[in-house]
Amino acid sequence: MERWRTYGFVAGFLAVPIVLYTVFVISPYVQAFQISLTDWNGIAARPAYVGLDNFGRLLGDEVFWRALRNHGILLLVLPIATIVIALFFAFVLNLGGGARGPGMAGVRGSGFYRVVFFFPQVLAVAVVGVLFKAVYRPDESGVINGALIRLGMEPVGWLIEPDLALWSIIAVMVWQAVGFYVVLFSAGMAAIPKDYFEAAALDGAGRVRLFFSITLPLLRDTVQVGWVYLGIAAFDGFALIQVLAGEKGEPDGATTVLPIEIWKNAFSYSKVGYASAMGVALFFLTVTFAVLTLRTTRRERIDL
């Protein structure tokens, strides 16, 4: 009796969340896989089943490969740049002040910097896009070029040079992401017992040594989590690229990524089947990345 009452309670609490989640999250994902095997245009009542044709076409699509190349660059540069910068700041903010009083402390002003660094994280990507459109303007009215001209240098076409545009966009992503990882790594560093640092400092280890010999090895798990998050972010980038570079990934598709192509195919060209095939490709890329990262970097945990 009591058991059944408990089950009734459990079912009652789970019913609404499961229904909402199944209808709006899981069912679209499942449908995406089905649709990717059809030539559906979003209107036809009975779309024709075309097997793996969409995927065959994908492999011959130059734009698809360009998007993949851009994801490759993002996947390498975004995590490395963000993690290196964030680790440096997290270390300085938490332990950079050296042994002060009992245990280690951050440099002066740590609290202030932490608040400022994290702020871009709470800004909407659409807003960030508008901000950096102004920052990157190609003439003296751009914030960077205005400063460059003051210093007697030539203005740079940050978003209009095909070779430069993607890098300018990655810089914005790093700008926005660093604060989050500073906080993440700070939490990781706070979990390292203070005696480790004190013992090492007594043995004459400097701050550089403290970082590489103690902080980094003990922070491995946290860095790995960060790496996976950033890698998954590298497979997106839609909103920022759409606002900064337009729907085609200007200049001339140089900055395009899969989400941009999915959007274009599904909602501008009505090629829902083909767009879904791209979505499925994106899904397998993301999952492969996450599994590979977690597998290859797994190691014995260090127990504190």
Next chain:
Amino acid sequence: MTPDSLRSVRQARSSRSLPADRPRPGVLNGLSHAALAVWALLIVAPLLWTFLASFKSNTEIFGDALQLPGELRLDAWGRAWGKAHVGRYLLNTAVVVAVSTFGTMLFGSMAAYVLARYRFPGSRVIYYYFTAGMAFPVFLALGPLFFVVKRVGLLYTHTGVILVYIAYSLPFTVFFLAAFFRTLPESVAEAARIDGASHTRTFFQIMLPMARAGLVSITIFNVLGQWNQYLLPLVLLARDQEDWVITQGIANISTLAGYEADWPGLFAAVCMAVLPVLVVYVVFQRQIQSGLGAGALK
């Protein structure tokens, strides 16, 4: 001890803590302070520039970027609020986010609670069913989602967007809150049970208040995440401009600024979109950062 030997001891000590082959802390300190200051400047500068640009004229905006506005013009703020409907967009966003965050927290904490603290057949499966949602790229679902919402008759409505926001926030919310509920002591729940409180009552009157710290952090995350959501409304609220949320409005004003040549209006609109977020952030930054740290490490 002679003064000489004292000095040598002192030297030995100082050379022990400061070997010559390492940069002196002064240099290192200076460098780290410079790096911190530069990064802070990189973050503040675009925001400050945008704020100042909202008081500039078009000519000033297209002139030297490092010039201050010639006079304090407030008309762009008025235009952005009225003509560009920023007021309307902010109101829409506030209503949508208030309802959807409440729904997310209610349903998310209910699901997380039973998954974390009750043993029943299939509980692991359901837990993974929810958290798997964090791994899927939203883009995969986007096309079909449009048609799902259309079929249930909620396309281009705030109700539709609210339900979709709740559904897409559940994986994250369930994951973090389940971790949180697991840390709460069993003894209190048991005491309540012995006193004859029903499961539902135990949850709402005892467990929820105990989980307040976790609930506050996750609520703020959901508020910010849903306030900044761009992709879902772009698909689900595409039709009527009256129903748009703030991110759609900003992206649209940004496109229009090129045609209508109202750049100060655009920057005033951006400021209006940022200010509420800034206030929430400054008030709650402690909870945001501690919640994030605690949650992400579980």
